[in-house]
Amino acid sequence: MTYKLLAGAALALTIGTASAVTPAAAQDREGWPDSFTVGTASQGGTYFAYGSGWANLVAEELGISGGGEVTGGPMQNMALVHTGEAAFGMTTMGPAAESIAGTNPIAPGLEMTNACAMFPMYQTPFSITTLKSSGITSVSEIPAGAKIGFGPAGSTSDTYFPRMLETLGVDFERRNGGWSDLGGQLQDGLLDVIAFAAGVPVPAVSQLEVQTEVNIVEFTEEEQQKIMDAFPVSEFEIKADTYTTLTEPARSVSMWNFAIANCDLPESFVYAATEVVMSDNERMVSIHRAARSTVPENWDKNKVMKWHPGAAKWFNENGASIGADMIHGG
Structure with missing residues (x-):
């Protein structure tokens, strides 16, 4: 499957940021990808506007080329993130549950357990x-x-x-x-x-x-x-x-909708991306008003997916109580 990468962050930003990285920060970034995509949905819908917005925000703040990708929506995003074709994506609890159970119509019988919860978005x-x-x-x-x-x-x-x-x-x-x-x-x-x-x-x-x-x-x-x-x-x-x-x-x-991450992504990368989104709600709301619900206290709305260790670490450091049984690999 081929999709059009949209709204990628400028490479000049990546180069400029990379040149300023300290040795300690560089060590923290071991295993990070050179670029990433966020699976959204069709143009004209909230997923596309919201997803492209937070993709660009993360790309800008972390100095990595990234952007939103037009997809078929939550079911397809679960498949793309599970296989690693997209680093990140967005889904709703119903499609997530069906995908984990192996009843996603895109790949019937495949239990998509390698797509991890990242952060709450909105209803x-x-x-x-x-x-x-x-x-x-x-x-x-x-x-x-x-x-x-x-x-x-x-x-x-x-x-x-x-x-x-x-x-x-x-x-x-x-x-x-x-x-x-x-x-x-x-x-x-x-x-x-x-x-x-x-x-x-x-x-x-x-x-x-x-x-x-x-x-x-x-x-x-x-x-x-x-x-x-x-x-x-x-x-x-x-x-x-x-x-x-x-x-x-x-x-x-x-x-409820949640952002998702491929479970194999480095813990430090997902931690950093989660922190960018969850630490600046005002900027997220400027991307889309639905982000008024993109706040740390809504972490408990996920009762379906295992959390990515990097995301779970950030939330547990900021008031959540995500148990080891709900963290991928825990």
Whole structure:
């Protein structure tokens, strides 16, 4: 598989930083890669914006060439990081659990246990967007046979949202694609609904709001509870100030996202990369507002993956209590 490396840090920065490294620091960097990639998802989604941002931040601070990589999302990122094709990636708890259990559709039967937890990112709300002109203001108003875009094939949205809507009795035709492409199709009348699973604000929805009038469809309390009973999600509320379309909070459900690292990466490298991201939340929030949840106290939201030793060391030094049984190789 070949992917396009995006937003790489400047090589001049790498050279300049390397020349300033002290012998002690150089010793600490033994085994570090010359460059790295972060598996994100399709352009127009939160993963791409957030992932490319923290990749560039780490590259800049550590003086290593690195950047975000367009992928199919959480399921594919688990495979890429497990095999080492990508050093880092991002995933959600559902796809992570399925991948570790060997039920990732990309490689059925392969237990992807060499992808380790690195740091908590944010919750992924499941939200529905339609054009205001469609008249669809609730899940029950989605017409039978509606064409619904679920994001890239194998993404968190594509894996769970169709099953959620089926649980709610919605009849639909399934469509896949990048979030930006699906937003264009919705605007052109080729889709009736987009079912997003992405950190908010979703760039594609924000762009749609600028170009046309949309409805952001919330779940009823009964629908919300039905989904929580059937899937590994929790209650969530999309704040009113997330989108200009919203005048009050919108009821939703969500799933936690974590950054992941190949378990074989040097402990000192992953420790340093984790420290860059977790020590400057203000800068992370400037990359994407969803990073307001990228804080040390959310370390306990990972109940699925073993931690990379370097990441676990940083968190345990900063208030966490990650046991040896949850650390790779421990």
